[in-house]
Amino acid sequence: MRRAAQIRRNGHQRRDGRRRHALAASAAAEYHRASALARRAADAARHPADHPPPGPFRPGIWRSPLRGLWLTSILAVVLLAGLIVLAVTGLLSYAAYDPLLPGNDQTPGAGLLHFYLFSWPTHPSWLYRVDQGVHITLGLALLPVVLAKLWSVLPRLFAWPPVRSLAQILERVSLIMLVGGVLFEFATGILNIQNYYVFPFSFYTAHLYGAWVFIAGFVIHVALKFPRMVTGLRSRRLRRELRTPLAETRPEEPDPGETETAEPGGGLRAAHPRAPTISRRGLLAAIGGASLTLGGLVVGQSIGGPARRTSLFGPRGLSATAPHYLPVNRTAASIGLTAKDVGPAYRLTLTGARTVTLTRDQVLALPQHAVELPIACVEGWSVSARWTGVRLADLARLAGMPEPAGARIESIQQVGPFKAAVLSGGQVADPQSLLAFTINGEALPWDHGYPARTIIPNAPGVHNTKWVNKITFLKQV
Amino acid sequence: MTTRGGTLTGRIRHWYGANPLHLLALLASFALAGYAVRAVIETGQFLGFAIWFAVAIVGHDLLLFPLYSLADQSVQRLLPWTARRRQGRPGSSAQVPGPPLINYVRIPVAFSLLLLLTFFPLILGLSEPEYHRASGLTTQPYLWRWLAVTGVLFAASAVVYALAWRRSAARARRQSAGRPRKQAAARTRAHQTLPAAPDVVPSPAAPHPGFDVWHPARPAQNPGSPDPP
Numbered sequence: 001m002r003r004a005a006q007i008r009r010n011g012h013q014r015r016d017g018r019r020r021h022a023l024a025a026s027a028a029a030e031y032h033r034a035s036a037l038a039r040r041a042a043d044a045a046r047h048p049a050d051h052p053p054p055g056p057f058r059p060g061i062w063r064s065p066l067r068g069l070w071l072t073s074i075l076a077v078v079l080l081a082g083l084i085v086l087a088v089t090g091l092l093s094y095a096a097y098d099p100l101l102p103g104n105d106q107t108p109g110a111g112l113l114h115f116y117l118f119s120w121p122t123h124p125s126w127l128y129r130v131d132q133g134v135h136i137t138l139g140l141a142l143l144p145v146v147l148a149k150l151w152s153v154l155p156r157l158f159a160w161p162p163v164r165s166l167a168q169i170l171e172r173v174s175l176i177m178l179v180g181g182v183l184f185e186f187a188t189g190i191l192n193i194q195n196y197y198v199f200p201f202s203f204y205t206a207h208l209y210g211a212w213v214f215i216a217g218f219v220i221h222v223a224l225k226f227p228r229m230v231t232g233l234r235s236r237r238l239r240r241e242l243r244t245p246l247a248e249t250r251p252e253e254p255d256p257g258e259t260e261t262a263e264p265g266g267g268l269r270a271a272h273p274r275a276p277t278i279s280r281r282g283l284l285a286a287i288g289g290a291s292l293t294l295g296g297l298v299v300g301q302s303i304g305g306p307a308r309r310t311s312l313f314g315p316r317g318l319s320a321t322a323p324h325y326l327p328v329n330r331t332a333a334s335i336g337l338t339a340k341d342v343g344p345a346y347r348l349t350l351t352g353a354r355t356v357t358l359t360r361d362q363v364l365a366l367p368q369h370a371v372e373l374p375i376a377c378v379e380g381w382s383v384s385a386r387w388t389g390v391r392l393a394d395l396a397r398l399a400g401m402p403e404p405a406g407a408r409i410e411s412i413q414q415v416g417p418f419k420a421a422v423l424s425g426g427q428v429a430d431p432q433s434l435l436a437f438t439i440n441g442e443a444l445p446w447d448h449g450y451p452a453r454t455i456i457p458n459a460p461g462v463h464n465t466k467w468v469n470k471i472t473f474l475k476q477v
Numbered sequence: 478m479t480t481r482g483g484t485l486t487g488r489i490r491h492w493y494g495a496n497p498l499h500l501l502a503l504l505a506s507f508a509l510a511g512y513a514v515r516a517v518i519e520t521g522q523f524l525g526f527a528i529w530f531a532v533a534i535v536g537h538d539l540l541l542f543p544l545y546s547l548a549d550q551s552v553q554r555l556l557p558w559t560a561r562r563r564q565g566r567p568g569s570s571a572q573v574p575g576p577p578l579i580n581y582v583r584i585p586v587a588f589s590l591l592l593l594l595t596f597f598p599l600i601l602g603l604s605e606p607e608y609h610r611a612s613g614l615t616t617q618p619y620l621w622r623w624l625a626v627t628g629v630l631f632a633a634s635a636v637v638y639a640l641a642w643r644r645s646a647a648r649a650r651r652q653s654a655g656r657p658r659k660q661a662a663a664r665t666r667a668h669q670t671l672p673a674a675p676d677v678v679p680s681p682a683a684p685h686p687g688f689d690v691w692h693p694a695r696p697a698q699n700p701g702s703p704d705p706p
Contacts, residue, residue, distance in 0.1 A: 109519035112512065144591060154542060165494025170503045176534065177510050183533035195607040196598035200525030205517065210526070212513035220506035224499070277553060277579050286584055290591055297592075297626070312622045313596050319614045327612070334610040447613060 052160035062155040065273035066283055068252030070241075072268055073232025074284070075149040076225070082142045083182070083218060089135035090211055093378060096120050096128050096460045101406060101422040101477050106204035113212060122430040125457035129376035132460075133302030136380025139189055141295030146182055148287045153268060171224065178221045181214025193379045194315055204417075231255060246279040301327075301381040304374075316381035326385070326439065329377050329461060332446035335413045337467060342412070342451050348435075352399030352473035360451050364437060366390045366398075371432045377461040387455045389436035392428045396473050404428055404473035409454050409465040418462040422477065423454075432457045435468060545590075552583055576645050581638040585630035592623055 044051035052058050098120050099105040121127070163169045185207065192203045199206065235255050251273040278286075300307040301314030311317025316327040348363055350356045368388050376382035396404050405425045413419040427433055436455045437444060444450045449466025456464055489497045517526045556578050598604035599619040608616055 107516070107520075109516040111516065113516070140595065143595060147591075150537060151542065154538065157538060167493050167495035167499055170500070170507075174503055174506055177506070179538075180530045180534045183537055184530050187529070187533055190595055191598060194596065194598040194604050195611050196604035197607055199529060201517075201522040201529075202520070205520050205522060206526055206529070209513040209517045210530070213510045213530075216506040216510035216513070220502055223502055277577070282580065286587070289584075290588055293588055294591065294595060312626065313592070313599070313619065315599065315608070316612065316614075318622075319618055320612075322614075325613070329611050331610060331613045333613075 049161045049164075052158075056155075056158040057160045059155070059160075059271045063270050063272060063274045065249070065251040065270060065276045066278070066280055067152055067155065068269040069228070069232035069255050069267065070236040070252055071280065071283075072149065072152040073229045073235075074238070075145055075152060075287075076229045077233065078145050079142065079149055080222060080229075082138060082145065086135060086139055086142065087211065087215055087218075089131045089138070090207075091116065092131050093128070093135060093460070094208060096131070096458075097463070098422070098424055101424060103408065103420065103422050106202065106417060107208050110208070113208075119424050119426060120458070122427055122432065122457040122459075125373055125432065128458050128460055129302070129374045129382040132376055132378060132380055133299070133382060136189075136193060137295045137299045137302060139186065140298055141291040143186060143190075143294060144287050144290035146186065148283075150179065155268065155270075174217050174220050177213050177217030179217075181210060181217050184210045185214055241284075242281045244279060244281060246276060246282065249276045249279045298380070302376075304383050314381060315379060316377070316383075320381070320383075326445065326448055327377075327381055327383050328447045329379065330413075330416070330418075330447075330466070332450075332467075335416065335467075337412065337446060342446070342467070346451055347469065348452065349470045350395055350399040350473070351471070352396060352401030352404065354400045356399055360437075363390060363435070363452065366394060368437075369431070369434060371434060371455070371457075373432060373455055373457055375455065375461050375464055382461075385439050386441065387434055387436040388438045389434035389452070389455070391431060392423075392433045392435060392454070392471075393431065395435060395471060396428060399471075399473050401473040401475070404475065406474040406477040408472040408474060409468055410470040410472070411465050412467040412469050418465070421454075421463045421465050422474075423456060423459075423463070424477070427456050427459065428473070430457060435471075549583060552586075553579060556582065576638075576641050578638070581634045581641075585627070585634045588630050589623075589627040592626060596623070 040051070055061065094107075095117050097104055097106065099107065099110070100114065100117055100119075163172065188199060188203060188207050188210065191198065192207070197203070232255070235252070252269050254267065254269065297310070297312045298314045298317065300309065300311030301317040301320065308314075308316075308321050309318055314320075320327045344359075346360055348358045348360070350358070367390065369391055370386060370388045372384065372386050374382050374384040392407065393402075396402060396407070403425070407423045407428045408420060409423060410420045423433075433456045434454070435452050436449075437452055439445075439448055444453060449468070452468045453466040454464050454468060486497055489500070493500055514523070514526075517523050593600060596619065599608070599616045600623045602616045602620070605616045608614065
């Protein structure tokens, strides 16, 4: 044991440039060094567990004086709250698509993972807007915290020996679900809001099932590590840390729970910490500041109004305030809409107990209603507008089915996952659900679905079908 | 029953390495994750899914992390060198006024790179075709916005640094005015090994010398540090 300690000390001396020069000057010292190396090699062969390979597996390489259980725990408690909100808003967003209605499910095969679904309500009409705004903005704001948390625990990835028991093997496998899951979800979500579809899978499928893999890893991680987090939070006082400047910043003390069982292969704190270059409060302020910067330079696209101008990086932020521009997520040009499709030849076909075909003028002759409703995209942006049009309930009566169980809304659009949507009976019956013809007092622009689109309170943007030419009222769904 | 259960628990603990509940909870979480992966397999997208999962982990742990650590180490090594060089400038006093520059450089750099890491498809125009098809807008402004935000971050950092610099210079003047030269010099020498900070508050035990050349990579300067001597 003593010899091992001596050998380890020799290792530090070798790393120290000046001392190495001094040693190299003396042949005797060179001899000692060589024999120490030989002893070390023999020892390593006998006890590989005590001799990590070089590089990140040597605890001495991790030298940040700020790493420690307290710092990790502070970041953990922020993520514990934040990631739960992120998961709940995400799962609610999935429920908003009403995947149980035939034709709506973008993620076939979910099976039991549908357990929590419910018929998505039409009130309050701002629910989806807030849910998705929080999901996207909070997700971006949590990115710096996730990166900082991973930084704080990275030495544990290289703990030596890598495994000591079956329990530890399984726990490390569960960390693949946790770390892989969180990085996968952040990567796919962040790329998707920028319409950067480089992934070789459907975003909906991957983001949903990736989320469930993450949730599995997250729940087990919280269950196993919660007591450690509480120990960490109690080891220092936040108020005190916030008053401690750099000159008084010291490494964390080893905590009593830092046993071989709790932290096999070594704890979070550095064995040989450097002098700090930033205080703990400075690091926390930097992480918090980065969160506010990322979230703050996007959130305006969800709030709308003058706040949209502050959204420098929101995909429908400052750019979407151009004159005469209304945010959209599919342009008429992209679906190849032509004047022939929407000109005098346009017909709206209603099917229920009977089939009715109407020209645009005939639909406009029906009772028109005005509503003030937001349209909110899964990508996080939203905009409130004043819409006028015919109630879907009135159209259902016209088709001879006054109380349908649902309705299938179809578009002139020929391809794409949202060329049609199925609405629930509740959505059709809501007096605010319209087949709209105007937005903010003007005829719908082509990009917004001319000649007619649906606007459903609280529905995801893509369920407000554009360029509608066919509505089938369903007796049962 | 209790004794028997205890023995069984003990045996599992010996064989498995933790409480049986630990095993049970982990198996439950694997079952949930496995169920989700089964759905991915059913949609026929498993290969891409698995590759992206692996790339996410490897990309962060073995690429992004070493890269930013290395960059940070390099900046730390570079900055005190410039500080030491300033020390020998003709006409200046022995010490260079000013707190360490490091955080005033790496924080705006980190913020700027984080914005780039997050919004690179828009900033670099990589998602232009799909973005334009979806929104009718162009990605062109995003590069300029990123450059502008980066500029603002550096400008703000420079202003804060200038304020910290003035504060520490004023403190040094106050301190050196009220004491004989020799004593002040001795005090400065005594504290040259302490890392100086913009937010240093002179404590009665260790009055801050005002400004000193910063020695970043000297370990074991902290009384609380467990470094071997």
